[in-house]
Amino acid sequence: MGSGSAVGRRPVLRGGLAALLAASSRTAARAESEREHYLLGRGIGDVTGQPAENGMMGYARLAQRTTGIHQRQRARAFLVAEHDAPERRVAVVTVDTGMIFGAVRRAVLERLARRHGNRYGEHNVLLTATHTHAVPGGFSCHTLYNVTTLGFQPATFEALVAGITESIERAEADLAPGHLRVGRGELTDASVNRSRAAFERNPAADKRHFPSAVDPTTVLLSFERGGHPVGVINWFATHGTSLSPDNTLISGDNKGYAAYRWEREVAGVDYRAGDPGFVAAFAQSNAADMSPNLELRPGTGPTEDEFANTRIIGDRQYTAAARLLAGNTTAVRGGIDCRISYVDMSSTTVTPELTGDGSPHRTCAAALGASFAAGAEDGPGPSIFEEGAGNNPFFGTISGALYQASPRLRERQAPKEILLPVGAMGWVPRILPIQLVRLGSLYLLGIPQEVSIVGGLRLRRTVAAELGAAPTDVVVAGYANDYAGYLTTPEEYDQQAYEGGHTMFGRWSLPAYQQESARIAADMASGGETARGPSPAGNPRGGRVRLQPGVVFDSPPLGREFGEVLEQPEGHYPRGGTARVVFASAHPNNDPHRDGSYLLVQRRSAHGWVTVADDGDWSTAYHWDRRGVAASTATVTWTIPADATEGEYRIVHHGDAKAVGGEITPFSGTSRTFRVG
Incomplete structure (x- = not known):
């Protein structure tokens, strides 16, 4: 905390100290006998956007505009390179923000290219968002996501780009030999299914995998040097919506608190001192239908205090992750590999093997359903809209006429009651990245959408089958590299709850992602080249239109001075x-x-x-x-x-x-x- 600060030297707390000491003693015993397989680097960057009068991202409420800061936003970057071939490397970054939009990613890659040549590119940089809803928005170049922020907000965009870039460069400067270990466990009291009726439409075999209708999987990747843990990435599926739409203070929400708990309160990290000491990223997985609001009302569960809930749900994620670090973990072995392919999600033909009905099907131009406008339990929309197919008769009548005029549209989008044809309007991206990263025996599948838990299960199984791996070796890294709404199973889509109404490219979206992910995984397994696909430059954009004026001038209250x-x-x-x-x-x-x-x-x-x-x-x-x-x-x-x-x-x-x-x-x-x- 600046010169003379003693914060970074405060004693670590008892519970976290026990986990760190247990992990340290375990790793110290084997450090002498194990060859260090990787070069590891860690870095933290400040990505805090405009703290005043900036529309917030997530709940799509025009009146929700920033009025200050509860906790700063951070980007946490981890570099992993092969020890004997350091050019084979990957950067995995978790950012306290609502989404990663393609415009932010392109700007980060451009800055890295200017400073590091071709060392980092679209294939080996994986950017993911924690999906907190308590942060400034306005950093997309697509109209839909800037409507409630009064257009593009250049200062918030710059804060994200600069902070993410700095986190990667700090991780680059931090590279040193080390080991990776992975642990897996369960966390059952930090999420609840907010779309249970849609979940119940899935086949019994899928539902048996989630007996409580939640995905309890918590995965920990630990970074160790000299017998000591120096950082972790944890993946667990729960929404960043512990703070309600009434909140107007910037916050990393529950995952931001989990990271702060481990870094600051346990490990004593001083964020402004330079050396991070210990870096803990709490990343998202397939969280589309997972809510931290255990009472299924905004800002509720386990208490009625939304800030207390943020801390409690975050602490539960931290505790589960720390338990994994202190328990049995498995050494990560093997090489580094990374692939990326761009897919036109508005026009992808899916083969019969993945559609489930023996016929090929096709995705289509993006459209939002009326149930999207109804909102979810975390943030309900206007009362004139309702979740569920057939519950919005006005838009149902319009959609019925559209479907009668176009049987192909009906086959691809029905039973969605179409509210906005955002694809035809050019308001959202259609060419989207799918990324697959191999870190030895662990695989990260980067998907630019919010995936339901059953959708995530199917993606993991599909990719694992091509790789010859177990589904547990594959993590679905949602909210990755770009953003285009939700991704439900076809069965869930038919319910047309909020998540189905926000699955924009139609009923066959998930099978399309399965197909294209399998293609990339097969290339990785065989060592063959992966087709890059269409250029994302083909995405329509709304431009960087800004409707909100900047600060004109300041004057202190009458008779006062600034700082008084x-x-x-x-x-x-x-x-x-x-x-x-x-x-x-x-x-x-x-x-x-x-x-x-x-x-x-x-x-x-x-x-x-x-x-x-x-x-x-x-x-x-x-x-x-x-x-x-x-x-x-x-x-x-x-x-x-x-x-x-x-x-x-x-x-x-x-x-x-x-x-x-x-x-x-x-x-x-x-x-x-x-x-x-």
């Missing part, structure tokens, strides 16, 4: 209490403070003021509010941890003010001191 304290903290707080300070401020979009902070909580020590928390910490919150036309206030809160050291504290706010002529000037303000304990 408007409301001071109380003189004393017990542990568990919340200190609150209000500052005269300016618009935070003037400077995103990437790798920095809008706030610091500091404790007086014998050597001066020591930073103990900033706006990346769970205990803090930064709230921005507009006062009149150009004035702003910043409210900083700090909920004092139970293990906080007794002593004297203060809160510092950093901001940046924009003058009428456009010049931006930094300022700061400091509260009076208060005691804790």
